[in-house]
Every structure is written in C-alpha cells, then in structure tokens.
Amino acid sequence: MHQSGSTNGDSHQRTFTQELAVVREQCENLGSLLQNDYQRVRRGLGIELQLNLVEPHITPLIQSYRSNPRPVLSASCFPNSRLPQQVQHSLRRTLVTIALATHINMDRPEFILEVALASYLADISMAAIPEEIINKPDKLSTDERKVLQNHPSLATKLLRSKDFPSHTLLYILHHHERHNGSGYPAGLKGSKIPFGASLVGICDTYCALTAPRCYRKADNPTQTIVTLLREKGNAHAPKLVDTLVLHLGGFPIGTVVRLSSGEVGVVHRHSPSAPTRPTVAVAQDPGGQLLTPPFLRNLEDEPDVSVARVLDSSKTRLNVLELLSVSG
Numbered sequence: 001m002h003q004s005g006s007t008n009g010d011s012h013q014r015t016f017t018q019e020l021a022v023v024r025e026q027c028e029n030l031g032s033l034l035q036n037d038y039q040r041v042r043r044g045l046g047i048e049l050q051l052n053l054v055e056p057h058i059t060p061l062i063q064s065y066r067s068n069p070r071p072v073l074s075a076s077c078f079p080n081s082r083l084p085q086q087v088q089h090s091l092r093r094t095l096v097t098i099a100l101a102t103h104i105n106m107d108r109p110e111f112i113l114e115v116a117l118a119s120y121l122a123d124i125s126m127a128a129i130p131e132e133i134i135n136k137p138d139k140l141s142t143d144e145r146k147v148l149q150n151h152p153s154l155a156t157k158l159l160r161s162k163d164f165p166s167h168t169l170l171y172i173l174h175h176h177e178r179h180n181g182s183g184y185p186a187g188l189k190g191s192k193i194p195f196g197a198s199l200v201g202i203c204d205t206y207c208a209l210t211a212p213r214c215y216r217k218a219d220n221p222t223q224t225i226v227t228l229l230r231e232k233g234n235a236h237a238p239k240l241v242d243t244l245v246l247h248l249g250g251f252p253i254g255t256v257v258r259l260s261s262g263e264v265g266v267v268h269r270h271s272p273s274a275p276t277r278p279t280v281a282v283a284q285d286p287g288g289q290l291l292t293p294p295f296l297r298n299l300e301d302e303p304d305v306s307v308a309r310v311l312d313s314s315k316t317r318l319n320v321l322e323l324l325s326v327s328g
Ligand SMILES: [Fe+2]
Pocket: 122, 123, 151, 175, 176
C-alpha cells in the first residue's frame, strides 16, 4: 500500500487534496442517499436504497484507501455537519470500517465491500426510534432499552427485500454483539459472533466515542484508543483492537497535539512501525505564533521531540484540513 500519492485504479495521479475532494464527494453522495431513507423510515415508509445505488460510491472509497490511506482517514475526522448526527456517524463508521477491513482481509475484496455496506446501513432503523430515547443522558428504562436494542433486527427487516448481500444483513443484525457476550440481540460470544459484525462493532465504538453527544463531549482520538486498549478482550476481540490501533496509530490523523518542543500542530500521517511517533504538521511556534508556512516534523526521525499533549481540536484556531494537505 502506498503511503503517499495515489493511483486509485484509474491510472490518474491525484494529489492528496484532489483525492480528498473525491473521497468527500463520495461521502456527500452516500450521505444524501442515507438521509433520504432516514426521512422515509421516520415517516413509516419503506427504504429506497439498493445495491446499485450504494456500491458505486463505496467501491471508490475502498480503492482510494488501498492506494493511499490518508484521504479516507482524513475524511473520517470531518463529518459533514449539514447532515443529521446519525448519518454523519454512519459515514465516519463506514470510512473507519473500510480501513480496518482492508488491513484485516486485504485479499478478500468481497468481504471488504460486504462489511462496508453493513457499516453504512447498520443504523438505518434508528430513524424510527424516538429522539428522547436516543439522546437520553440517563439510564434507559427496560422498555426504552428494548426499543433501542431492537434496531439491528428492525434494520435487517427493512433491508430484507433489497438486493444487499446476505452477509451484509448478518453483520447488521449482530453489530452490537460484544466479545464477552454482553451485547445484543443474541448475546453471542467471541468467535460465535460473525466476524464482519465484530468489525463493524469496534468501528462503531471508536466513532461513537470520538463524536459529541448532546449529553457529553467527544473524547479525543487518543483517549478513545486508550479506552479500546484498556477494554481489549472485553467488549472487542484483541485482534481487532490491535489492528485498529496499529493502523490508526496512538495519535490518529487529524489529532491536534502539542509537542515537547512547545510547538502545536496536527497529526499528518503515522507509520505502523512507530504508532506513538507520528509526522506532525507544525503550525504554531512555542510562543503561540502561527507559522507561515507550516512544516512537517517526523517524530520517527527526531528522538528528542515527542507528543506532550493532545489538544481539543474544537478550541484551536488551526485549519486542520489545510494542515493535512501540507506536503513535504
Ligand atoms: Fe447500531
């Protein structure tokens, strides 16, 4: 897999910025399609999505990730805020799922497509669940929990008459099972859980924790990686946790960090051989002055400098997207 540049299967060389624009355009299309069906489900109507509407937008994302992981990983940091939260969550989860599925099962493209489709469609039935239940900050009552926990079965029912692969429906049905058997709907444990469902499940957790909810702030990506590692073997299978952490890194792309030098920047890329020593696009000097132009510091080559702190990206004045496009 290339770490820079892109061939993207059409022999057309694109820069990172061009490739990111392509990825975001596919996400826009997928977001509009999903939003349309969310609205239909909310009104009690059947869904319109079918394989030939979705696949043409998912396949280019899979190809893009194989050519160069950075555009897809970068897009996963930037949900489209014009879309409902559930739709944004499904899109981010789809991108992270493509990343994880590619590394877990690179030689089985049909698996990557099936699991990406499952990730995209898994919560389509949430539109039928009252917002008061979805956004309730307190513990759910038994009845409310039953309604919420019915959403994988309901999604499977809504999609049954469509032409999506049967494995995709199976992964949707079980995407809330947990490795230790504490999940739903069947309380399956370990290897009894369909593997694609476990894969969507860990990506769902990562994306849920890194997004704000009306009753809590988002965790930063590094906090979330730490949470996943701490819970390894409980909620999620060790192999999935290890692979996700290896390829997202301890400081995932887009994370705003302060370095031990006092400089501030954005994680620009990382190398699986050094998950805690990413390349950072440095944009602010130790005195807080913006640097023009920003520059890249590869911590793998600079043993004296390390990441000192992760900063709240919503509170910085850095243009993260622009910094991810810095070349060097
Ligand atoms: Fe779900």
